[in-house]
Amino acid sequence: MLNLEELEQFVAFAECGTLSKVAEEFHISTPSITRSMQNVEESFGVPLFTRSKNRIALNETGEVAVTCARRLLQEADQALSQVRAYDERRKTIVVKSCAPAPLWELMKKLGGSHPGMTVSSEICQNAEVQNYLEQGKCDMAILPFPVSLPGWKSEKFMTEKLFVCVPREHELAEHTGLYWNDLNGFNFLLKSELGFWDSLCRENMPVSKFLVQTEEEVFDELVKASSLPCFTTDYFKEQSDVYAGRVNIPIMDEDANVTFYLITKK
Amino acid sequence: MLNLEELEQFVAFAECGTLSKVAEEFHISTPSITRSMQNVEESFGVPLFTRSKNRIALNETGEVAVTCARRLLQEADQALSQVRAYDERRKTIVVKSCAPAPLWELMKKLGGSHPGMTVSSEICQNAEVQNYLEQGKCDMAILPFPVSLPGWKSEKFMTEKLFVCVPREHELAEHTGLYWNDLNGFNFLLKSELGFWDSLCRENMPVSKFLVQTEEEVFDELVKASSLPCFTTDYFKEQSDVYAGRVNIPIMDEDANVTFYLITKK
DNA sequence: TATTATTACGTTAGGCGTAAAGATT
DNA sequence: AATCTTTACGCCTAACGTAATAATA
Numbered sequence: 001m002l003n004l005e006e007l008e009q010f011v012a013f014a015e016c017g018t019l020s021k022v023a024e025e026f027h028i029s030t031p032s033i034t035r036s037m038q039n040v041e042e043s044f045g046v047p048l049f050t051r052s053k054n055r056i057a058l059n060e061t062g063e064v065a066v067t068c069a070r071r072l073l074q075e076a077d078q079a080l081s082q083v084r085a086y087d088e089r090r091k092t093i094v095v096k097s098c099a100p101a102p103l104w105e106l107m108k109k110l111g112g113s114h115p116g117m118t119v120s121s122e123i124c125q126n127a128e129v130q131n132y133l134e135q136g137k138c139d140m141a142i143l144p145f146p147v148s149l150p151g152w153k154s155e156k157f158m159t160e161k162l163f164v165c166v167p168r169e170h171e172l173a174e175h176t177g178l179y180w181n182d183l184n185g186f187n188f189l190l191k192s193e194l195g196f197w198d199s200l201c202r203e204n205m206p207v208s209k210f211l212v213q214t215e216e217e218v219f220d221e222l223v224k225a226s227s228l229p230c231f232t233t234d235y236f237k238e239q240s241d242v243y244a245g246r247v248n249i250p251i252m253d254e255d256a257n258v259t260f261y262l263i264t265k266k
Numbered sequence: 267m268l269n270l271e272e273l274e275q276f277v278a279f280a281e282c283g284t285l286s287k288v289a290e291e292f293h294i295s296t297p298s299i300t301r302s303m304q305n306v307e308e309s310f311g312v313p314l315f316t317r318s319k320n321r322i323a324l325n326e327t328g329e330v331a332v333t334c335a336r337r338l339l340q341e342a343d344q345a346l347s348q349v350r351a352y353d354e355r356r357k358t359i360v361v362k363s364c365a366p367a368p369l370w371e372l373m374k375k376l377g378g379s380h381p382g383m384t385v386s387s388e389i390c391q392n393a394e395v396q397n398y399l400e401q402g403k404c405d406m407a408i409l410p411f412p413v414s415l416p417g418w419k420s421e422k423f424m425t426e427k428l429f430v431c432v433p434r435e436h437e438l439a440e441h442t443g444l445y446w447n448d449l450n451g452f453n454f455l456l457k458s459e460l461g462f463w464d465s466l467c468r469e470n471m472p473v474s475k476f477l478v479q480t481e482e483e484v485f486d487e488l489v490k491a492s493s494l495p496c497f498t499t500d501y502f503k504e505q506s507d508v509y510a511g512r513v514n515i516p517i518m519d520e521d522a523n524v525t526f527y528l529i530t531k532k
Numbered sequence: 533t534a535t536t537a538t539t540a541c542g543t544t545a546g547g548c549g550t551a552a553a554g555a556t557t
Numbered sequence: 558a559a560t561c562t563t564t565a566c567g568c569c570t571a572a573c574g575t576a577a578t579a580a581t582a
Contacts, residue, residue: 032572064348296563
């Protein structure tokens with residue numbers, strides 16, 4: 001029966017050319033390598049070397065054996081990787097969400113109910129989330145509507161209501177409620193990674209421009225330093241003092257009042 | 267690093283279900299198997315079993331590992347076979363000949379010059395021989411003409427002359443020489459495995475029928491018991507007594523006087 | 533002389549089996 | 558009671574390194 005460690009030394013010999021070099025590389029004695037090569041030869045059951053008193057080299061069959069050994073070692077490596085990857089996947093709960101807030105809520109709950117599990121999460125568009133679900137590439141998902149896919153069940157998870165956030169001096173600040181129509185054309189500060197909120201805004205305010213900020217700090221600085229309107233939701237009960245000089249005005253359209261659904265395996 | 271022997275026990279466990287059964291199958295103690303499974307688990311580096319006090323079973327990852335192990339073991343087997351087959355091929359001289367007599371001559375010589383080598387020989391048609399040559403699937407070949415293929419050289423090897431062999435009473439027996447034309451229409455006893463001789467006869471005597479005999483003894487009996495003509499060549503200096511009552515008449519056509527060429531690698 | 537492969541040999545680590553413990557059916 | 562896994566433990570094999578040999582460049 002073949003021995004993978006010996007095969008490793010065998011291919012090393014094919015690359016080094018001498019047993020001494022291999023011994024050096026593996027930090028073992030030369031007699032040990034000699035024995036390994038004898039074992040490999042015996043395992044294959046056919047001559048693999050041409051031996052002179054002071055020199056050993058692969059014969060033609062040996063070259064073929066080296067090729068086979070290389071392939072075998074690589075496949076052994078792949079087997080290890082595959083099993084480890086499978087194990088990793090088994091220990092992680094993969095969550096795909098269409099929005100940040102319900103994802104945070106879910107993570108909070110998962111932290112309590114599944115301690116020790118790794119949670120891998122991503123925020124993406126509704127269609128992408130649905131794709132992951134269909135291909136079974138996630139364990140949980142959050143969407144602003146229920147789905148009816150075989151093997152999955154949907155349940156109401158939480159609601160979130162959108163507000164416009166403007167400085168007190170802003171021309172919109174007087175209103176007690178606003179519609180997309182009123183807002184369309186204004187330019188907004190926007191955070192990145194907002195999932196379906198992002199597309200919702202762009203669809204309902206096609207004329208507006210959105211100044212997307214990747215960095216949280218930069219966003220906050222711009223809120224403080226500019227009079228540009230931005231958004232918030234009822235999820236953020238108390239605002240940090242960056243929003244001190246601002247007021248929140250609810251958006252009255254129906255689709256700005258969202259119910260999120262948690263989709264899990266049956 | 268994975269150990270193939272342990273993997274073998276691992277897949278055996280997947281089939282048996284208990285360590286005791288595996289121990290029995292491999293004629294070793296149960297503690298030994300326990301250790302092997304622990305080693306396999308450690309090699310993969312992830313949990314593969316669910317253990318209760320007196321029960322051990324594969325977990326989901328373990329099932330995947332078994333599949334990988336099976337594949338790996340199979341590939342190891344293939345590697346062994348491949349190398350052994352290569353070695354076998356290296357030790358055998360593969361000869362393809364268009365006729366028996368020159369093949370026998372060649373085998374005689376090879377027996378002397380390459381002792382210890384296996385000789386694998388086959389008699390086939392000219393075109394088939396050429397195919398083998400072109401595809402490098404033989405080491406030597408015999409054809410009734412020289413070839414000019416890259417990497418191969420042709421040399422005259424021997425000549426062979428065809429005779430018709432008929433009973434003294436036969437109507438052809440009087441002739442001192444015959445042509446295909448004279449013979450066309452007569453039916454002949456013929457041996458099998460004659461290579462290009464077979465097709466030569468059929469081409470030059472399209473009207474004749476050939477009663478091909480696979481068994482040497484049956485052929486001889488028929489020669490003795492019938493008056494059917496058959497063939498022989500100058501290669502057979504002295505005939506056995508089966509041919510006692512017969513005479514040999516040379517075929518005068520040019521293509522019945524053959525020069526065989528030995529084709530070898532340059 | 534330096535390098536290399538292999539054999540001989542003594543030591544030791546690791547692998548195996550026996551015995552036993554612990555647990556389940 | 559029977560079956561099964563795992564631990565403990567002692568023995569013994571087999572793998573390793575050192576030293577020596579032999580041969581080559």
